[in-house]
Amino acid sequence: MRLPFMPFGSRPLSKQKPLMKGSDVRRLQQVLKYLGFFNARIDGVFGYDTFSAVKEFQRFFNIKSKGIVDEEDYSVLRELMAVGINKWHMIQRDYAHSGNSPVPVPIKLKKCWARRIPDIIGLNCSADRLIVTTRQEVISFDFKGSRLWKSKEIFPVAVSTISEGQVFVPAHQLTVLDIYSGKIQSNLKQDTFILPVTAKAGHIYAPSQGTLYAFNPKGSTIWQYKTAGAYCTSPAIGFDLIYFASFDKYIYCLDEKGLLYWKTKVSDIIENHLALWEGMVFAISRDSWIIALNPLTGKIIWQKKFFDEELKMPAFHKDFMLIVNNKGEASALSLQRAEIRWVVDLPSVPTTDPIICKDAFFVGTEEGLLAYDMRSLKFYKYLENKKISAVIPGNMGVFVATDQELIRLSRE
Structure with missing residues (x-):
């Protein structure tokens, strides 16, 4: 499936209908997988597995567990990506x-x-x-x-x-x-x-x-x-x-x-x-x-x-x-x-x-x-x-x- 290109961090991400898709969702899934929170297939679609992984990530980093990826989450993710995950x-x-x-x-x-x-x-x-x-x-x-x-x-x-x-x-x-x-x-x-x-x-x-x-x-x-x-x-x-x-x-x-x-x-x-x-x-x-x-x-x-x-x-x-x-x-x-x-x-x-x-x-x-x-x-x-x-x-x-x-x- 061809995903629309969306710069990482350019928009809030959440589980909604229709499901959000894009290269930014795929990048989010990759980072959460490297961190051990996401265990499903990386497909660039913000579905239930991605939603659950986001909430688990938020709990671990003491971010309000809302299941929505906003600037607070992006700030933590960017810092981790900058220093090198795994x-x-x-x-x-x-x-x-x-x-x-x-x-x-x-x-x-x-x-x-x-x-x-x-x-x-x-x-x-x-x-x-x-x-x-x-x-x-x-x-x-x-x-x-x-x-x-x-x-x-x-x-x-x-x-x-x-x-x-x-x-x-x-x-x-x-x-x-x-x-x-x-x-x-x-x-x-x-x-x-x-x-x-x-x-x-x-x-x-x-x-x-x-x-x-x-x-x-x-x-x-x-x-x-x-x-x-x-x-x-x-x-x-x-x-x-x-x-x-x-x-x-x-x-x-x-x-x-x-x-x-x-x-x-x-x-x-x-x-x-x-x-x-x-x-x-x-x-x-x-x-x-x-x-x-x-x-x-x-x-x-x-x-x-x-x-x-x-x-x-x-x-x-x-x-x-x-x-x-x-x-x-x-x-x-x-x-x-x-x-x-x-x-x-x-x-x-x-x-x-x-x-x-x-x-x-x-x-x-x-x-x-x-x-x-x-x-x-x-x-x-x-x-x-x-x-x-x-x-x-x-x-x-x-x-x-x-x-x-x-x-x-x-x-x-």
Whole structure:
């Protein structure tokens, strides 16, 4: 059926006779489906299923439940669309490694489905699909748990990265898959690739030992930058600059041509990937120093040490950074001065980096998944006695990997 073109947000939408039709209704259905409220066929017709999904959406976001889509609803929807719904493309979500998804996820969840998949390394999601990277293959699922495709003859060693309709899989070589079919498009063999890559604006940045490579979408090398270290981290990107650390105890900043912009010496080796948030570069050294740097000069703004235990990668909230150590303490630190705002003792040893979804944070442990409300610090525990290997948000819930399973937890 050919739908009349109507710009999204150009008119109120409601269930009426004759039924409202248009490209704006279709876009509304798509967004509500990505959020997990709409489960029927996308047809661009505002019928009963769309009406019910709108009311459920309004209840969740504390909008007056009237079943009519007006400017109040459009404002919330536009904000969610702008930040990216179901967009977890890289380690800690994005090329800044923020660990932050602005789309809210409730801490009260229920088990929706599970699939037996052993040896999961990491998870990604994009729009309407989930990418599962295991040590034997890469698999794509829809959010209902139906398999879309499975790769062949790939043995990944790190979590994949999604960019421009492609999936980049570190498997000693860098294997490039089509996200819609799973077919291999190319294998990049310029070096040995065993760490996640970072992607932005069609460029792929891949660390290999102490060298950082930049590739174009066709897999050709644009440039490479060699450090004195035997290892370098996956880069973070911001301000049209590229940031990474090397085992030579330097933090590096390159411009888009691969030329050195600045480098800063630190006290110890940095293994965790760098992160960018609120105009600062953040690094965590192996001896557990937390360092904040000016992204344009490399000057250290502050550096503090609170723990002797090793630290996970941080996740960021608008007001603070969340740090989790291997002892099981989660701490909120102010961004400007690294002052401790609060600390919670996790009931078990963490196994994943923390992730933040609006006012909640999630972290996997040796004995299950923890979901915290950061305002009250109330928490729920899920999948008890199961070791969690990965967790990401998506479809208004979370996808969780254990030693043997992929599990979707959805809102109650």
